[in-house]
Amino acid sequence: MSGQAEGTTTAPAPAGGARATSPARRFRVTTPILLLGGVGLVVLLSAVRIVTGASDITSGGTVAAALGLAVPIGLAALGGLWSERAGVVNIGLEGMMVLGTWFGAWGALQFHSPWAGVVAGAVGGALGGAIHAVATVTFGVDHIISGVAINIVGVGFTQYLSKLVFEKMPGGGTKNSPQLPEMGRLSVTFIDGPLRTLEAKQWFLLSDFAGILRGLTQGVSWFTILAILLVPLSYYILWRTAFGLRLRSCGERPVAAESLGVNVYLYKWAAVVVSGLLAGLGGAFLSIVAAGIYRDGQTGGRGYIGLAAMIFGNWRPGGLAGGAALFGYTDALQLRQGGVSVHALLLVVALLLAAMAVYQLVRQSRTVAALITAGCAALVFVVFMMTDTVPEQFTTFTPHLTTLLVLSLASQRLRMPAADGIPYRRGQTT
Amino acid sequence: MLMAAAACGGNDDSTSTATSEASSSAAPAGAALKVGLAYDIGGRGDGSFNDAAARGLDKAVAELKADKKELEAAAGETDAQKEERLRLLASNGYNPVIAVGFAYSESLKKVAPEFPDVKFAIVDDDAATGANISNLVFAEEQGSFLVGVAAALKSEKGSVGFVGGVDVPLIHKFQAGFEAGAKAVKPDIKLQSKYLTQPPDFGGFNDPAKGKTAAQGMFDSGADVVYQAAGGSGSGVFEAAKAAGAMAVGVDSDQAALPAYADVKDVIITSMIKKIDVAVFDFLKHAADGTVQSGKTVYDLKADGVGYSTTGGKIDDITSKIDEYKQKIISGEITVPSS
Numbered sequence: 001m002s003g004q005a006e007g008t009t010t011a012p013a014p015a016g017g018a019r020a021t022s023p024a025r026r027f028r029v030t031t032p033i034l035l036l037g038g039v040g041l042v043v044l045l046s047a048v049r050i051v052t053g054a055s056d057i058t059s060g061g062t063v064a065a066a067l068g069l070a071v072p073i074g075l076a077a078l079g080g081l082w083s084e085r086a087g088v089v090n091i092g093l094e095g096m097m098v099l100g101t102w103f104g105a106w107g108a109l110q111f112h113s114p115w116a117g118v119v120a121g122a123v124g125g126a127l128g129g130a131i132h133a134v135a136t137v138t139f140g141v142d143h144i145i146s147g148v149a150i151n152i153v154g155v156g157f158t159q160y161l162s163k164l165v166f167e168k169m170p171g172g173g174t175k176n177s178p179q180l181p182e183m184g185r186l187s188v189t190f191i192d193g194p195l196r197t198l199e200a201k202q203w204f205l206l207s208d209f210a211g212i213l214r215g216l217t218q219g220v221s222w223f224t225i226l227a228i229l230l231v232p233l234s235y236y237i238l239w240r241t242a243f244g245l246r247l248r249s250c251g252e253r254p255v256a257a258e259s260l261g262v263n264v265y266l267y268k269w270a271a272v273v274v275s276g277l278l279a280g281l282g283g284a285f286l287s288i289v290a291a292g293i294y295r296d297g298q299t300g301g302r303g304y305i306g307l308a309a310m311i312f313g314n315w316r317p318g319g320l321a322g323g324a325a326l327f328g329y330t331d332a333l334q335l336r337q338g339g340v341s342v343h344a345l346l347l348v349v350a351l352l353l354a355a356m357a358v359y360q361l362v363r364q365s366r367t368v369a370a371l372i373t374a375g376c377a378a379l380v381f382v383v384f385m386m387t388d389t390v391p392e393q394f395t396t397f398t399p400h401l402t403t404l405l406v407l408s409l410a411s412q413r414l415r416m417p418a419a420d421g422i423p424y425r426r427g428q429t430t
Numbered sequence: 431m432l433m434a435a436a437a438c439g440g441n442d443d444s445t446s447t448a449t450s451e452a453s454s455s456a457a458p459a460g461a462a463l464k465v466g467l468a469y470d471i472g473g474r475g476d477g478s479f480n481d482a483a484a485r486g487l488d489k490a491v492a493e494l495k496a497d498k499k500e501l502e503a504a505a506g507e508t509d510a511q512k513e514e515r516l517r518l519l520a521s522n523g524y525n526p527v528i529a530v531g532f533a534y535s536e537s538l539k540k541v542a543p544e545f546p547d548v549k550f551a552i553v554d555d556d557a558a559t560g561a562n563i564s565n566l567v568f569a570e571e572q573g574s575f576l577v578g579v580a581a582a583l584k585s586e587k588g589s590v591g592f593v594g595g596v597d598v599p600l601i602h603k604f605q606a607g608f609e610a611g612a613k614a615v616k617p618d619i620k621l622q623s624k625y626l627t628q629p630p631d632f633g634g635f636n637d638p639a640k641g642k643t644a645a646q647g648m649f650d651s652g653a654d655v656v657y658q659a660a661g662g663s664g665s666g667v668f669e670a671a672k673a674a675g676a677m678a679v680g681v682d683s684d685q686a687a688l689p690a691y692a693d694v695k696d697v698i699i700t701s702m703i704k705k706i707d708v709a710v711f712d713f714l715k716h717a718a719d720g721t722v723q724s725g726k727t728v729y730d731l732k733a734d735g736v737g738y739s740t741t742g743g744k745i746d747d748i749t750s751k752i753d754e755y756k757q758k759i760i761s762g763e764i765t766v767p768s769s
Contacts, residue, residue: 061650065643159504166475171689173475174502176662179693291638292669295662297471297505300633300640335640336647338624392597396628 044348046208054344056337058208060199062329063215065336068290070328071227072097072299075282076306077313077320078234079125079275084315085238086271087251088136089421091147094303095154096128096276100283102158105177105294106165107284114183117288118223118281125280126273128154133272137265140423151303159296166294177294180287186225188217221289230278235317247271251417254424264424279303305403312407314414326406330399339389342398346384353377463496463718466524467710468515470531471636473502475690478661478682479706483530483553486710494718499524503533505636512537520545526717528710529553532600533632538563549722551713553706554600556726565726566709570600571607571768572759573702573736574657577679578611579755580700580738581655582619583748584677589620591648593667595635595660597625603768604659604681604702610767614755622648626663634663641666649674655699657681668694677744682706684739699744703737705729732760 045058056062076093083090090096100121107120128150135146163174171178191213198210238244247267249257254264286302287294309327313319333341354377361370467487474484490496499522501515512534519527520541526549529538538558542550551564559565581590590612594601605623612619624644626634634640641663645656649670657679658667664681671678672694680701685691691698709729716722729735740749758764 056647056651059650061646065646069639069643155505171692173473173481173690175471175473175476176690178690179665286639291642291666293638293665295636295638295665297633297636298638298662300637332643332647335624335626335643337651392625393628396597396625 042208042212043205044351046205048344048347048351049208050204052340052344052347054337054340055202056341057333057344058211060195060211060214060218062332062336062341063212064219065215065332066325066329067215067220067224068328069331069335070324071224072282072286072290072302073306073309073327074231074321074324075227075285076279076303077309077324078230078317079129079278079282080307080310081234081275081313081315081317081320082238082247082271082278083129083132083275084310084420085248085251085417086268087254087417087419087422087424088132088268088272088275089143089147090129090132090272090275090279091144091304091307092128092132092150092154093147093275093279093306094299094301095147095151096125096132096279097283097286097299097303097306098151098154098158099124099128099276100280101287101294101298102161102283103280104284105180105287106161108180108288109169109177112181114181114223114288117180118226118284121280121284121288122277123280125283126277128280129273129276132276133269136423137268137272140425142423143421155297162294162296175296177287180292180294182292183221183223183289185219185221187219192218223285223289227281227285230281231317231321238317248417250424251419254419255428255430258426265426268424279306282306308403308407311414311416312403315416323403323406327399327403330402334395334398338392338395342390342395343384343387345398346380346390350377350381350384353380463490463494463526463714464524465490465496465498465714465717466519466522466527467498467500468512468519468527468529468534469500469502470533471503471505471632472662474500476662478664478685479704480530481688482683482704482706483528483710484707486707486714487528489707489711490714494714496714496718503531505633509537513541516541516550517544520548520550525549526551526714526722528713530706531555532557534558549717551710553709559725561724564713564722564724566706566713567726567728568704568706568709568735569728569730569766569768570603570659570702570704570736571610571766572731573704573738574604574607574659575611575614575759575764575766576731576738576752576756577657577700577702578608578613579615579752580611580745580748581608581657581677581679582612582615583751584699584745585616585619585653585655587652587654588616588618589622589653591622591645591653591656592624593641593644593648593656593658593660593663594623594625595627595641595663596632597628597634599769601625601659604657606767606769608657611755614764620652622651622653624648626660635661637663638666638669642670645670645678646674649676655679657702659702665691665694668697671697680739684741686739686741695742698742701739701741703739705735705737708735731756 049057079093080090103124104117104121108114108117132146132150135141136143166172166177167174169178195210195214199207201207246262250264250267258264309323310320312323353373357370357374360366469480472480491498529552532555534552535555535558538552542560542563549562551566552558553566556565556567592605592608609621626640641660645667648656655677656667658664659681668678677699678697680698682704685701686695686698
């Protein structure tokens with residue numbers, strides 16, 4: 001799904017247009033390259049695991065945890081994608097997620113079914129999206145102001161609701177719900193035993209693949225599977241249907257879209273409501289699956305991280321999934337075996353930087369850039385060699401730092417929808 | 431939410447021979463005590479720290495016929511909001527006013543001098559001092575030592591873990607005590623620890639998903655008992671223990687007995703109890719009698735301010751051993767490190 005070039009802009013784009021950016025790309029990311037990169041990464045991680053003895057970096061537990069931590073972020077990012085592709089910046093994702101955590105928990109408790117919670121969480125989030133749509137689309141309010149307002153209102157509203165509802169339940173309080181009913185998990189049981197044995201052998205590559213496979217096939221919540229399926233589904237709707245084409249045209253050049261008969265307000269409305277719905281799902285995942293309980297403030301800024309993951313992914317479904325996965329993986333590493341795993345990660349970073357330096361020198365002939373990259377690689381390597389473990393103070397922000405690093409390296413190639421964040425009034429001419 | 435900050439100590443001798451005369455002017459004899467209580471993030475019903483304070487307040491309301499006003503903190507609020515909360519209680523005639531949690535330290539320092547006739551108390555903090563401030567602090571390391579002993583005795587794999595909510599000095603006391611206790615039983619025991627967030631991000635006290643992941647990591651790498659001092663994130667640690675078929679140790683309240691943890695009570699072998707309820711009630715009783723002392727009061731093992739729980743009967747076979755260590759700590763034979 002990420003094998004496409006830049007968003008197929010519909011606007012006639014006489015002034016250069018989106019395609020003018022493509023020469024900046026050195027190569028197109030195709031499926032074989034992606035697969036090759038993935039396998040290469042596992043080989044690298046495996047080698048590092050053998051060298052450092054940090055066995056947790058490819059263990060089944062880490063992969064499963066990474067998946068669980070990536071899903072809420074990925075869903076928020078997907079929400080951001082829908083909204084911003086239609087030209088509405090949605091910084092209110094965090095607030096919509098908060099609504100999702102509360103309504104998800106409430107639905108699960110009220111109807112004694114986690115799936116009712118999923119639906120309720122989606123509806124709660126969509127409600128937040130609808131408020132954002134009224135403000136930004138119907139009344140033309142600045143997108144950031146409306147979004148920030150939703151973040152504040154979301155927290156206050158759920159606190160009020162908790163007081164009304166959860167406080168009266170046994171085990172609940174003004175700040176938390178009782179324990180929620182558990183959601184079913186999918187396990188491909190017949191391969192669990194062999195994979196576990198293989199993983200325990202600590203063989204090069206084979207054990208790593210066994211660990212990764214085990215993490216992806218054992219005890220995976222059905223909600224996780226739903227969330228993963230939403231990524232290709234979003235891609236299909238936004239890039240392969242007439243509806244999606246019109247929706248994206250509203251984010252690129254709403255005036256042109258309107259002149260061609262697209263009801264821009266309607267499409268923006270739909271996009272922002274879906275955006276809230278997806279963020280609400282992310283919140284519901286957090287309370288129902290990840291925590292098993294609603295707690296006030298449990299989103300902990302994941303909505304903003306989701307927004308960053310979307311930008312990281314260049315406003316593309318495949319890219320944002322990658323961003324969420326990277327964040328989830330590094331977060332899982334630092335939470336599980338912080339010092340040791342993050343220390344091993346330093347070696348991975350050093351090797352990747354060294355490889356990049358070689359690439360810059362040989363393929364791009366950028367001597368200065370290559371020297372700088374090589375210098376960084378050497379520096380990281382020295383830090384790796386000088387230390388045995390990474391202090392707790394640093395491990396905690398590993399995910400943020402990693403994301404920031406990749407983002408700053410890739411930022412030259414990002415292209416946001418042309419009319420993103422610009423209020424649109426029907427009848428305007430430019 | 432809870433805890434922390436104690437580190438800024440050094441003012442042990444700020445025993446400021448309190449002017450408790452003033453108290454009689456505020457509460458005429460026979461009139462009901464009007465108690466104002468400001469919770470930390472989490473509030474009543476957090477199944478931990480704030481709940482313990484709430485129990486002390488409820489007892490005072492019942493036994494001392496006190497009036498109460500409770501206000502709660504919000505996630506991510508500023509010191510100004512906390513000041514306003516304390517000011518609101520004090521200016522509406524509530525006296526004494528109790529601030530639950532070290533987070534109120536700075537705010538109380540500012541507000542207390544504005545209301546010289548109001549008695550203030552702050553739980554878990556000895557940095558805010560003044561003629562009308564009582565600091566109710568606990569020897570968490572001593573209680574944690576005892577549950578460390580319990581964890582080490584119960585661990586079959588010889589490996590235990592500690593999950594702290596936020597990397598602050600107060601939580602270090604829990605970890606230090608726990609590890610010292612575990613080592614006292616098995617000197618070669620394998621110890622793991624993890625703090626969920628770094629200050630000023632206090633989200634680690636409120637993120638069960640992170641608590642769960644961290645505990646899972648410890649169980650996967652060989653631990654079979656994990657002690658949590660992570661506030662609201664603790665429920666995630668219990669969930670992880672349940673999923674892994676392992677054991678967990680609770681904190682602050684007798685968590686196995688709380689309805690909030692009914693689903694996971696089987697994995698909670700014991701809890702380190704911090705008797706905030708006792709401290710709060712003691713303070714209110716003194717306030718009712720007009721005998722409030724300002725300055726620091728330490729609730730340790732000797733004062734029965736900390737301890738461990740036996741709900742569920744999971745550690746009934748080893749309580750005699752734990753109590754041996756308890757006596758040694760009380761007699762001074764063992765000194766528990768606090769950092």
